[in-house]
Amino acid sequence: MDPTPGGVLLILAMVVPVTGMLVAFAMGGRAAERIALGVVPVGIGIALLLAAGVLRAKAPIVAWVGNWAPPLGLALRVDGINAAMLLTTALILGGVALHARADYATAPGAAEARAPLAFWVFFLALWTALGMAFLGSDLFNLFVALEMLTFGALALACLDGRATQFKAELRYLLFALIGSVLYLLGCGLLYGDYGTLDVVLLARAARPDAATIMAAALMSVGLLAKMALFPLHLWLPPAHAGAPPAASAVLSGLVVKASYFLLLRLWFTVLPGALAAAVAPVFATLGAAAILFGSLVALRQARLKLLVAYSTVAQIGYLFLMFPLVAGATDGLGSAAWLGGALQAICHAFAKAAMFLAAGVIAGVLGHDRIADLGGSARATPLSVWAFGLAGLSLMGIPPSGGFSAKWLLLIAAIETGQWWWALVIVGGGLLTGGYVFRVLSASMADSAAPPVAAAKPVQERVALGLAIVSVLLGLMPLGAFGLVRIGLLP
The missing domain is CATH 1.20.120 (Four Helix Bundle (Hemerythrin (Met), subunit A))
Known part of the structure; x- marks a missing residue:
């Protein structure tokens, strides 16, 4: 595929964070924070321009590194689904940067420490690597x-x-x-x-x-x-x-x-498509096992962060249910299953980021993350509990959240392709998710005689709540807006 207009943005999507990383490492911890925070709006802007370019052209954007064509050279390529993930990455990393600033900032006049420098340098390294992963061809x-x-x-x-x-x-x-x-x-x-x-x-x-x-x-x-x-x-x-x-x-x-x-x-x-059709049931079976196992183990956890971690094990499983549904659909990659899987990945990213950030705030305020002793956290850090609850709604698939839209599309695909057993897994997994989310929320709203050990940092609560709200608002967008994720897919 020949280079297309806008290819310079593909280069910038990786050059900007890696340049920030090198400069931050050279200048030290106090400057590293400012550099990373400066990269955030630039990275979001590049991701928006790439998504808009793909949507406008209805085709992928391609660049050849060094103007050498493959197979002698390397090509960078962004189609619709990768553009959506680049934008998701930029928005979540922007939120994480604002959240982390409260923990890894170097106060004026304070001596520089290694932890802030390491955090911001590796934060920018991760951003670069994610850009490479979504743009590489x-x-x-x-x-x-x-x-x-x-x-x-x-x-x-x-x-x-x-x-x-x-x-x-x-x-x-x-x-x-x-x-x-x-x-x-x-x-x-x-x-x-x-x-x-x-x-x-x-x-x-x-x-x-x-x-x-x-x-x-x-x-x-x-x-x-x-x-x-x-x-x-x-x-x-x-x-x-x-x-x-x-x-x-x-x-x-x-x-x-x-x-x-x-x-x-x-x-x-x-x-070849025949291989994908043959292996798809295997992937979906592993995904179904992950949903049931991860959810059941999450229900039994005594610590909040471990509960959220096992929830991640379970939610990853939903991503693999799309394999047999896409393979069994008459329109293949244009099917509801493909759209549902892509939307599930995006909503899961926002919801899980919100859950972990909210869990971190709750643990910091209470001095522990024991679920049985979360009483009083709804009063001590209400926005974090709201963030956890809203993210949980999306993971459960409760309307009008983005998680509901994604799971509804997967359910439709399962019924249309005659694979009703995957629909049972989706519904059962949602019920189990509701069980462990309710367990945390009910414990948070109980009374407690133990006072908080620290005050919540408002910016951290707001970031967690903002990401959770995005995971819900994605369900209010018209599905036609997600046509982006179908652009440029190779047959």
């Missing part, structure tokens, strides 16, 4: 983006420096490295078979031979390990349990989505 360079994401997320999660957190993150690292090896082996097989790893060129040449099937299997297992789909979820709850709220919000809301969208691109863009 070469499977090996997408691997590089995923590795940057892994190590950036590890650094943010270990920022407090506690030994128990290092142990949890080492488990995350182990799963991520195993996933990387498997993914890289798959890339090697594809390159040996076709002589290229460019997504567009592979889509034209891929055939269902033994090497392609083996490569797809290796890459898929590697990506599933990175995004913690059941039963490869063992690293995710411990990694969240002690991580700073800002790190958990980014990890749950955005980092796992990069692997998911690469998996979508692999199966619905690169590989």
